[in-house]
Amino acid sequence: MMLQFDIESLLDAYARGLSPLAVIETVYDRLEAAADPGIFIHLAPKEALLREAAALGEFDPAVPLWGVPFAVKDNIDVAGMPTTAACPAFSHVPQIDATVVALLKRAGALCIGKTNMDQFATGLVGVRTPYPVPRNAIDPTLAPGGSSSGSAVVVARGIVAFALGTDTAGSGRIPAGLNNIVGLKPTLGALSTSGVTPACRSLDCVSIFALTVEDAYRVFEITATHDASDPFSKRVPKAPLGARPPRLRVGVPAELRFFGDALMEAGYEAALGRLVRLGCQIVALPFDDFHAVADLLYRGAFVAERYAAIREFIETNEAALHPITRAIICGATRLSAVDAFESVYALRALQARIEPLLASVDLLCVPTAPTHYTLAEIAAEPIDANTRLGTYTNFVNLLDLCGVAVPVGALADGRPASVTLLAPANRDALIAALARDLHADNGLGATGWRRRPRAAPPADDGERIEIVVVG
């Protein structure tokens, strides 16, 4: 059965009579075929999923994710499944779903299990876990990226239709970029973090991995809702995914950092060329202040948020942490409250300087990651490689930007290229519309599947704002 697991294809197949039991069988078959013990930390028993699928009854097109299998990063609670955040000693079994998971189940989606991650969501490499490291879906010698490593790989392999991640410093974008899929990182507060193990509470958000932008945005529309139980929850607009406005102004870094990776640089330049052909105007912006913001995330006091997130646990279980994670998080104990507020002030000053830059464009386009690293390279310099991976991601949540990482083609050596579109809070629909049109048709994830034909070509010179319906 070669059924594509993008959501639209699945729902079409259900409408034509496909049984969700068959889909569940396919999920477990594909997982077995992948032979990657690093993807899931907890996998639901197939029998349980078959029962859930059977309980769905007749297909109901009004249930927007009817029978759609998904996976959940292991720092997001699913009732009855252990939450470990990739730290076995932290394991506990929540009795209730995280708000986002509850919303997805209510929409008919079926949760397969909990995916591997950089421990406590601290890392962009995907290897800081005591469990087997998930294999990059495109090239097993490369790092899968993190921290939402398992969620990205399981989508890239077509095992589930979508997966939840989290994103504080890039954890929802880097592994999407490194595995040739879409990673949607919504405006902060759009998706509830109730039931999510925090990394940096003031900066955390739940993110969405999917094979297409349309799928990711569909999940966003279902899960973005104000949640009174989450103090960081906000009421954000959920504009439909319409045609993109013509002649968008796209800011790009005036000076780029690829750390010597000429192929990645070429991939990025090619993507800018496609933006131009889509009618965008490219505007080079000074990027020093963005990099200065990024530096605050680990070199400033915000790392203390990571300690605060698990203070009770870490004070009695320090030895249970991954050594690199422990070194990073426990470094925060040297920082004073005065340091913390000085970091807040430094951030505020940079935000004020960056504000007019952002106001001069509609959105930004940056490389998702500047380069790929092999597992061997990361083993040799685990901190520095991680820092470089975050070159274009670490500043994003500190500036309350929304973002979507989107594949832009394969490099000459087969590695995937990806760019991330970024915009100030609440422009989720805008960047998604452009990302959809920019998405390269080089196969979805590692599956070889193709994007479904669109009903109409995207408007790039009109004022239409209706939804361009897929399929």
Next chain:
Amino acid sequence: MMLQFDIESLLDAYARGLSPLAVIETVYDRLEAAADPGIFIHLAPKEALLREAAALGEFDPAVPLWGVPFAVKDNIDVAGMPTTAACPAFSHVPQIDATVVALLKRAGALCIGKTNMDQFATGLVGVRTPYPVPRNAIDPTLAPGGSSSGSAVVVARGIVAFALGTDTAGSGRIPAGLNNIVGLKPTLGALSTSGVTPACRSLDCVSIFALTVEDAYRVFEITATHDASDPFSKRVPKAPLGARPPRLRVGVPAELRFFGDALMEAGYEAALGRLVRLGCQIVALPFDDFHAVADLLYRGAFVAERYAAIREFIETNEAALHPITRAIICGATRLSAVDAFESVYALRALQARIEPLLASVDLLCVPTAPTHYTLAEIAAEPIDANTRLGTYTNFVNLLDLCGVAVPVGALADGRPASVTLLAPANRDALIAALARDLHADNGLGATGWRRRPRAAPPADDGERIEIVVVG
């Protein structure tokens, strides 16, 4: 010369030919008559002011503060005058005006000098200064209130027309309430804090003391402007001071704390009665969460902002601090960055709980201070008295409310009663309009002057939004 020094009266007199030189003479005469060496830390030489006044030339009604004398709290820079923040060792002479001062000078106002204050704006009592304590303008046995003690007293005595203060925890409201004048504390970020010695940078704002709400709001309209040099500056609406909307919903604490001061309680109840007669609906709100927010200001990690504000100075001059100020500020060194973020989270959780309460009303009305303290009482318990004074002020900036303290009459024993109207950010015009109509006509400050007759009674059942022009 008994000329009233409210701004409208002054400008009228100028229009009729009064010389600003005569006004300057009057300022210095009144100051001498007050015989209070605690008001000013630095007083400009009279000759300098006479020269400035002469340089104004012909009266120009288009210059909104032409020849209007004002005073500036000594934590706000005035070029060429020392800034001490009431700490002599901190004294330095800035070369440029704080942004707000520059705007006032450009509007024609004349700066007389720098006023006394609780050192580093830490306190609500007005006595934490190494200089002589300014005397309460109504009753010299009572505390003047702080931290903007000198600015409140100098206005209450009719020596200047208005004065700048600052307000982090109530410093712009408490001394207004204790001296029978108006204290306007704008929305955070409305007035630039460039050139202001910080107390808690994320919570500081410049405030305005005046004899009438109209005067205070006039100064607000002149000074509220975005300032790119202040990272905390915001673009806020400056609606004209129009007629108040009819039938406002006014939230009040369901349980009130006056610490046994039955007269102050009666004064507050009388003010609520006047609000009802003005067409307002009184809505009792649970206030526990507001008090919990207030507790965060000194018992949480925000006190570390006070250390950060003067870190470099305090690390080499700790002994130069007032002993109580030192004890409070240096307590912050025990706090970690983790503590700081946990306070931020605690605040965020309380903000989320309070949000629906605020959404259920148009504004709040609280006592400005719950009671008065004598100087002897404060000497006996300097910390506790200060804390109790902040009962209805400490939570305000942490919730980003705007506020205006307004006199509501004299108590049976002659002490002034005051309430503070509070509302979410950007409703400055709304609360000012109601405060103007609520202002009791029991004499302005300590002067015995009366509010000028109004052109028309305030509309309380119409939809008019034009300015009700005074006299």
